Amino acid sequence: MEQAIEAEDRVLCRLEDIPEGGAKGFPGPPGSFVGLFAVRKDGRVHVYVNACPHIGLPLEPLPDRFLDTRKQVIICSAHGARFRIEDGVCVTGPCIGEALEAVPVRLVDGQVVVPASAGL
């Protein structure tokens, strides 16, 4: 069955707006102070709430700078926590064993779609 974009969905961007092996940040939904970010790796897109489980700060030091220089892990610029791209689990740093809040994501006609409530 063909997937469709529903009223409760939010289109973040087109898939090609996120470079393979790269990341991109997005503002939160209206009424939220917390943004989202997406990482594209190995043909998949992973979306997380942009709040570190350590003390809730946004992760990136500069726009779209969510990954380490080798683009192997997500890194929090505040205190250096590192998270697996695949599941958001912290593997080193002050919140080791905790995880970023994952957002369900779908690809619909080349668009990256999440629930409109993600980040609220």
Ligand code: FES
């Ligand atoms: S806020 Fe992310 S490591 Fe401290």
